[in-house]
Amino acid sequence: xxxxxxxxxxxxxxxxxxxxxxxxxxxxxxxxxxxxxxxxxxxxxxxxxxxxxxxxxxxxxxxxxxxxxxxxxxxxxxxxxxxxxxxxxxxxxxxxxxxxxxxxxxxxxxxxxxxxxxxxxxxxxxxxxxxxxxxxxxxxxxxxxxxxxxxxxxxxxxxxxxxxxxxxxxxxxxxxxxxxxxxxxxxxxxxxxxxxxxxxxxxxxxxxxxxxxxxxxxxxxxxxxxxxxxxxxxxxxxxxxxxxxxxxxxxxxxxxxxxxxxxxxxxxxxxxxxxxxxxxxxxxxxxxxxxxxxxxxxxxxxxxxxxxxxxxxxxxxxxxxxxxxxxxxxxxxxxxxxxxxxxxxxxxxxxxxxxxxxxxxxxxxxxxxxxxxxxxxxxxxxxxxxx
Numbered sequence: 001x002x003x004x005x006x007x008x009x010x011x012x013x014x015x016x017x018x019x020x021x022x023x024x025x026x027x028x029x030x031x032x033x034x035x036x037x038x039x040x041x042x043x044x045x046x047x048x049x050x051x052x053x054x055x056x057x058x059x060x061x062x063x064x065x066x067x068x069x070x071x072x073x074x075x076x077x078x079x080x081x082x083x084x085x086x087x088x089x090x091x092x093x094x095x096x097x098x099x100x101x102x103x104x105x106x107x108x109x110x111x112x113x114x115x116x117x118x119x120x121x122x123x124x125x126x127x128x129x130x131x132x133x134x135x136x137x138x139x140x141x142x143x144x145x146x147x148x149x150x151x152x153x154x155x156x157x158x159x160x161x162x163x164x165x166x167x168x169x170x171x172x173x174x175x176x177x178x179x180x181x182x183x184x185x186x187x188x189x190x191x192x193x194x195x196x197x198x199x200x201x202x203x204x205x206x207x208x209x210x211x212x213x214x215x216x217x218x219x220x221x222x223x224x225x226x227x228x229x230x231x232x233x234x235x236x237x238x239x240x241x242x243x244x245x246x247x248x249x250x251x252x253x254x255x256x257x258x259x260x261x262x263x264x265x266x267x268x269x270x271x272x273x274x275x276x277x278x279x280x281x282x283x284x285x286x287x288x289x290x291x292x293x294x295x296x297x298x299x300x301x302x303x304x305x306x307x308x309x310x311x312x313x314x315x316x317x318x319x320x321x322x323x324x325x326x327x328x329x330x331x332x333x334x335x336x337x338x339x340x341x342x343x344x345x346x347x348x349x350x351x352x353x354x355x356x357x358x359x360x361x362x363x364x365x366x367x368x369x370x371x372x373x374x375x376x377x378x379x380x381x382x383x384x385x386x387x
Contacts, residue, residue, distance in 0.1 A: 001025070001058040003050035012036070012243055013043050015050035017057060028053050031122040040241075042209070042249040052115030055081065068129040071120060071136040074165045081109050106169040113165055139164055176329035177202065177322045185312040185322060192270035193291055194308060197300075199267050201309070201324050204258055205331035208302040208324045210239050212248035214287040221265045235260050246286070246299040 004018045014036035017028040028050070036046045059080050060067040070077070082102045104112075117137050123129035139162045182202045189195040200211045214237070220228055221235040230238075237258045241250040275283065275291065283289045283297030290298050305324055313321045 001054040001061065003047060003054050005047075010243075011245070013247065015043070015047040017050050017054045019061075025057060027123055027126075027128050028057065028119065030126070031119050034122065035118075040253055042251060043247060044249070048111065049115040049118070052112035053119050055112055056116045056119070068123070068133070071133050074136070078109060078113070078165060078167065081112060106167045109167045110169060113163070113167075117163060137164055138162060175326055176333050177326040178330070179334070181313075181316070181318055181322055182327065182330060184316040184318060185309070188312050188315040191291065192267065192274040193288065194312075196264075196267040196271040197288060197305060197308060198312070198327070199264050201305070201327035202330050203264055204237065204260055205328050206239065206258070207251060207328060208305040209249045209251065212246055212286075212288060212300050212302050212305060213242055213244045213250055214239075215242075215285050216287050217285075218287065219260075219268060221260070221268055232257050235262075235265050244286075244299070246301050248299070248302055 001017060001019055003015050004022075005013060006016050007013045014032055016032050017025045019025060031053070032046050032050055035041045035049060036043065056070075056077065057067055059065075059077050060070045063070075063076075063080075065073065081104050085103050120129060120133050120137055124131055124133050182198070186195060186198055189198060197211060200206045200214075201208070218238045218240065219236075220230050220232065220238070222228075223234060225232055225236075237260055238255065239250060239252070239258055240255040241253060275289070278291050279289070279297050284299050286299035288300045290296055290300060309322055309324055309327070
């Protein structure tokens with residue numbers, strides 16, 4: 001069993017699961033097609049889910065279990081995930097012995113379990129698996145034991161589900177790139193295009209898929225955009241989810257407008273001049289294109305943006321590698337450090353829920369010190385004051 005990419009006649013891509021004979025696993029394929037085409041998830045999401053489902057089906061096959069009922073032994077599957085390599089169960093594969101580190105960490109195991117829960121739920125809904133499977137993967141309850149204020153307004157009975165199988169993950173912090181690190185990377189950029197890309201990540205807060213998916217009509221970098229058919233004031237960029245030939249994909253389903261400052265406008269002007277000097281009026285309709293290696297004028301990929309950050313980190317001689325995600329965290333944290341509220345950070349990042357923006361906030365130590373200093377100190381009375 002393994003994940004396998006599929007390209008539809010329309011050009012859309014998703015990932016499915018095939019067996020050792022390259023035969024498609026029908027129920028897994030239905031689930032992954034619905035995930036990609038009906039629910040609008042990214043291709044990378046279907047890849048991650050296909051890999052998780054393929055691991056589960058591989059375990060079922062090699063242990064002689066029916067995947068429809070194997071959920072009874074989910075604890076054994078978690079143990080298998082932790083210690084068995086990708087081709088575990090085949091002759092000649094070495095399984096780690098006592099004292100060896102686990103093959104998969106807690107975060108990876110939980111992501112696999114999430115994919116399997118969604119796959120099995122889909123199978124139950126489509127009557128491909130028995131209904132009692134849900135009780136094996138979820139703790140099922142209703143809202144009758146909740147206070148009245150916590151119940152829904154409709155008055156009907158509501159079911160609540162909580163995952164039964166989840167590995168405890170140690171708390172980790174998602175770091176941000178510091179301003180000094182971003183400046184050092186900026187100074188090592190060898191082209192106006194690379195400087196513009198770095199600012200889209202660290203100053204605008206775009207994900208690599210969102211930056212690579214921008215079209216030339218998306219930036220409105222003038223004070224009055226009414227001539228362009230847009231009533232948004234000031235310089236801004238429209239972030240829109242599209243199906244792109246370079247497989248760039250905006251994680252956010254909704255489109256939103258991201259205001260930009262003069263640094264981004266200036267970097268765009270320099271990049272536009274550089275692009276025109278090298279390509280003239282040619283090149284694709286994408287905003288970010290190849291200028292220095294073939295195919296010239298083709299849109300850059302999300303992988304190329306990640307490689308750029310890695311290269312800039314190395315050339316700047318930083319102590320660590322800065323990723324696009326760390327640049328996005330830097331943008332969100334800088335907005336918060338400047339006094340931005342959580343709902344403002346959420347809107348600027350294109351997040352659906354305000355709580356989603358919390359993981360992107362990494363306050364500077366100086367801001368924490370200022371917060372403590374703002375708390376008024378109580379007047380401590382002394383014996384002399386009491387006399």
